[in-house]
Amino acid sequence: MDILDTFAEAFRLVWRLDADLVEIVGLSLRVSLSAVALASLIGLPLGAALATRRFPGRGVLIIGANALMGLPPVVAGLAVYLMLSRAGPLGPLGLLYTPTAMIIAQTVLITPIVTALTRQVVADLDVRHGEQLRIMGASGWARIGTLLYEGRHALGTVALAGLGRALAEVGAVMIVGGNIDHVTRVMTTAIALETSKGNLGLALGLGTVLLILAVAINAGVGAMQRRPQVRAHG
Amino acid sequence: MLRRTLLAAGIAGLAALAALPAALPAAAADRFITVQSTTSTQNSGLYDYLLPIFTEKTGIEVRVVAVGTGQAIKNAANGDGDVLLVHAKPAEEKFVADGLGVSRSDVMYNDFVIVGPAGLEAVSAANDVLGALKAIADAGAPFASRGDDSGTHKAEMRLWKAAEIDPTAASGGWYRETGSGMGATLNVAAGMGAYALTDRATWIAFENKGDMQIVYEGDPRLFNQYGVILVSPEKHPHVKAEDAQAFIDWILSEEGQAAIADYKVDGQQLFFPNAE
Numbered sequence: 001m002d003i004l005d006t007f008a009e010a011f012r013l014v015w016r017l018d019a020d021l022v023e024i025v026g027l028s029l030r031v032s033l034s035a036v037a038l039a040s041l042i043g044l045p046l047g048a049a050l051a052t053r054r055f056p057g058r059g060v061l062i063i064g065a066n067a068l069m070g071l072p073p074v075v076a077g078l079a080v081y082l083m084l085s086r087a088g089p090l091g092p093l094g095l096l097y098t099p100t101a102m103i104i105a106q107t108v109l110i111t112p113i114v115t116a117l118t119r120q121v122v123a124d125l126d127v128r129h130g131e132q133l134r135i136m137g138a139s140g141w142a143r144i145g146t147l148l149y150e151g152r153h154a155l156g157t158v159a160l161a162g163l164g165r166a167l168a169e170v171g172a173v174m175i176v177g178g179n180i181d182h183v184t185r186v187m188t189t190a191i192a193l194e195t196s197k198g199n200l201g202l203a204l205g206l207g208t209v210l211l212i213l214a215v216a217i218n219a220g221v222g223a224m225q226r227r228p229q230v231r232a233h234g
Numbered sequence: 235m236l237r238r239t240l241l242a243a244g245i246a247g248l249a250a251l252a253a254l255p256a257a258l259p260a261a262a263a264d265r266f267i268t269v270q271s272t273t274s275t276q277n278s279g280l281y282d283y284l285l286p287i288f289t290e291k292t293g294i295e296v297r298v299v300a301v302g303t304g305q306a307i308k309n310a311a312n313g314d315g316d317v318l319l320v321h322a323k324p325a326e327e328k329f330v331a332d333g334l335g336v337s338r339s340d341v342m343y344n345d346f347v348i349v350g351p352a353g354l355e356a357v358s359a360a361n362d363v364l365g366a367l368k369a370i371a372d373a374g375a376p377f378a379s380r381g382d383d384s385g386t387h388k389a390e391m392r393l394w395k396a397a398e399i400d401p402t403a404a405s406g407g408w409y410r411e412t413g414s415g416m417g418a419t420l421n422v423a424a425g426m427g428a429y430a431l432t433d434r435a436t437w438i439a440f441e442n443k444g445d446m447q448i449v450y451e452g453d454p455r456l457f458n459q460y461g462v463i464l465v466s467p468e469k470h471p472h473v474k475a476e477d478a479q480a481f482i483d484w485i486l487s488e489e490g491q492a493a494i495a496d497y498k499v500d501g502q503q504l505f506f507p508n509a510e
Contacts, residue, residue: 086313086470094472096314097268097299178299180268181282196417197277198424198442 009205010212021206025213028186031099031173032166035106039114039162042107044155047118048144052126062119068112073105074171080105081175097178102186105172110162117158121151153225160221167214187213266295267478270307270315272385273415275460276300278435278504283497288484294477302415304383310334310463313470316478318463319485321385321433326461335463339486342494342505343459346389348450349420349437350375350429357429363453364397371399374408376428380419381411385458390431393455420446433458435504460505462486485509 049055050062082088084096084104095101125147133143148155170188177184179193187210194203275281276298285296299309303320310318311334318335320326329335348357348366356369370377379401380387394401401409410428412419416436423430424444432440437448462482467475484490491507498504 085309086472088312091313092472097297178268178297180297180299183297193276195421196273196415197279198417198421198440200421200442 005201007205007208009201010208012205021209023182024185024187024190025209027099027184028167028188028210029213031102031186032106032163034103035110035166036114036159036163038103038107039111040159043111043114043162044118044148045144047115048122048148050115050119051122052130052144052147062116065112065116065119069116071109071112072171073109073169074175076109077105077172077175080108080172084176096176097180097184099177099184101176102173102184105176106166106169109169109172110165113165114158114162117161118148118155121154121158122147125151156221156225160218163217164214167210265293265477266297267316267474267481268297268299268314269317269319269481270310271298271300271319272303272306272321273300273417274321274386274433274436275319277415277417278433278439279499280435280494280497280505284485284490284493287493288481288490292477292480292484294480296481302380302382302384303386303388310465313465313472316465316474317481318465319460321458321460322388323459323461325385325388326463330463334466334469336466338461338463339482340508340510341460341462341485342491342507342509343457344434344505345451346386346431346456346458347434347437347448348429348431349443349446350377350423350449351427351445352447352449354449357449360450363393363450363455366450367393367397367399370429371397371401371404371408374404376408376410376426377401378419378423378426378428378430379409379411380416381413382415384416386416386431386433389458393431396455438502438504439499459508 046061047065050058050065080101081096083090084093084101085091086094086096095104122144129147129150130143133146138146168188170192173179173184173186174189174192177186177189179185179189185193187206191203191206191210194200194206271281277300281296281298281300285298289295299306299315301309303322303325306315306318306320307322307325307329309315311329311332318326318329319341326335326338330338348363350357352358354369354373354375356373357366360366360369379390402411403409405411410422410426412422414422416432417440419430420432420436420440421442422428424442424446427445429449434451437443462485464475464478464482465473467473485494486509491509494505494507495503
């Protein structure tokens with residue numbers, strides 16, 4: 001397979017704005033962005049609490065979050081499959097093979113990443129500003145809120161790390177989504193399918209599209225992160 | 235305080251964004267059935283051709299989950315599908331006998347072939363498929379097996395047994411179990427110059443053949459029968475029995491059978507309908 005052909009294929013796909021491709025990219029973004037939003041909703045306060053407060057079970061949670069950063073996607077997918085299968089405890093909801101199931105699986109996958117990295121970011125900030133906040137009388141959740149706000153740029157990068165993981169994984173969404181055409185097919189499962197058909201050029205072309213997407217998102221967030229800083233110093 | 239209010243508003247906005255997609259599939263999915271099926275039927279492109287015809291006629295969308303036959307049967311046993319369309323007759327009959335499926339019907343057939351490098355004369359010259367397998371084992375030539383309890387894997391194991399060879403003794407040596415789908419296994423075989431047993435449909439549609447070719451075909455033992463089963467609504471009350479039965483009736487009807495026969499890749503028919 002000629003690498004140049006591959007890039008040509010990727011370019012053709014994007015250029016034609018192939019309807020199927022747009023649908024697949026759209027679902028990838030919808031699923032992974034939703035998972036990042038949910039994981040942030042859980043992971044930001046949890047990570048900040050782990051960094052600034054002392055409570056029973058804290059040590060276990062920190063070790064757990066750190067260890068689960070290496071959770072294999074296929075294991076996350078399997079766990080969610082067993083919960084959502086008709087034979088599982090949440091079976092009656094009928095969520096298996098829907099985008100919702102994929103969002104749940106990816107949330108399970110990246111919440112530990114967001115939690116563990118947030119804890120580190122907030123802990124570092126707390127060392128620098130903690131005393132000052134205490135003097136100002138900020139305590140408890142007010143202190144956590146302030147630290148999260150002060151750490152927003154670093155936490156943006158934390159969210160990006162989670163998004164990268166979510167967009168890149170195939171194991172979890174394959175199991176709970178089923179790679180159903182026009183319903184649960186996303187970039188990575190489409191790439192796996194084209195590879196198994198022996199369409200290596202198209203598969204790599206789709207991979208290139210995914211890569212371009214990741215670059216665009218990172219560039220966008222990078223630009224957003226820089227702007228307020230310029231104003232603050234200007 | 236304003237900052238914190240903004241932050242809270244931002245988080246609330248993200249939560250709303252996350253909740254939104256959960257509401258969408260319920261609206262989009264008005265009438266559909268889920269079919270648990272095999273990688274061979276999907277990788278060959280049959281469903282892409284067949285299903286739109288059925289959906290056009292009935293308004294019933296068909297969602298295919300394509301995994302190995304073993305996994306498809308397990309998923310269906312868990313109730314995660316309305317219809318089972320696979321190719322491992324003994325396992326299918328057991329599924330029905332266990333009360334997990336209503337009844338089983340033949341749908342179509344094709345055959346398995348052995349593909350690989352042209353090098354081994356004794357393989358193509360063998361009198362039957364057992365002789366071909368013996369020749370591969372005797373030469374210690376690399377053989378890529380599905381190794382995933384799929385229909386093709388089950389068929390392969392039956393053939394080795396009939397040839398009185400235990401290839402798993404050489405697992406990791408000349409016998410290599412990929413534990414993945416048909417196409418993925420063919421990619422492995424192409425990469426290492428190995429032999430492999432594949433259904434003819436996947437082989438014809440496969441685009442990464444490299445130097446591989448069909449080295450053995452034509453033994454009646456290589457017959458590959460596909461069957462369709464309605465998942466038991468008694469066992470799983472949520473099964474959409476009416477729409478699922480409509481799909482089964484259509485695929486077994488003259489029209490459905492003709493559509494299967496019509497599907498061709500490079501002018502070659504991939505599946506041969508044989509419903510009774």
